[in-house]
Amino acid sequence: MRSKEGIIIGMLIIYSFLFPMYLLALKKDINAEIELNQQDVIAKIEECKYIPAPTATPTATPTPTATPIPTPIPTPICEMSNEQFYNECVTRGMVNGVQEEHLEREIGGFMGESGRETYYNLKMDLCVWYMRELGYDEIEYPYWIRSDGAKMLGIYVMCAANWKIRPKGTIIPTSLGDAIVVDTGEFVVDYPYGVDLAVDW
DSSP, rough: OOOHHHHHHHHHHHHHHHHHHHHHHHHHHHHHHHHHHHHHOOOOOOHHHOOOOOOOOOOOOOOOOOOOOOOOOOOGGGOHHHHHHHHHHHHTTTSSOSSSSOOTTOOOOOEETTTEEEEEEEOOOHOOOOOOOOTTOOOTTOOEEEETTEEEEEEEEEEOOOOOOOOOOOEOOOSSSOOEEEEEEEEGGOOOOEEEBBBBB
């Protein structure tokens, strides 16, 4: 009887010792399998991971360029004649040009903006020399004759006027364009505001 009880007790002791060991071993196997399964799942997830498609770089659409309109190249000042330079100054509004109604050879006299206008045709060498002495140099104020016969100092028609009212170098508007006072005459006694325009008529 005791031997049976001893066997039973012994078996219980053995089972009570072995069973937990078995459970521990089983748990390790399960954990290892779970870990392997997790690694497989992670590997499969990595394989199936979404890789975004590369975004296409937008191709710039070439903008059609307008056909350039060639701009006229102005003639360099150094290559212009006195007449061309004068006309350019008139075009740009730097000086007033000939008015529609103006002093003419056939008329002899004209009531202009600055007073009664007449004309005379004498050598202007002495007047030009006096103006040079006053600082009107030959580069900026060349002496020349316009195509319509007006005698010019630079871009101004040369004229005679009353020096007491209009000293040398005074710029005044006339029917032949803006004029510069370079001379005087006896006419100022009767016409103190008179203007005598130098022409080649």
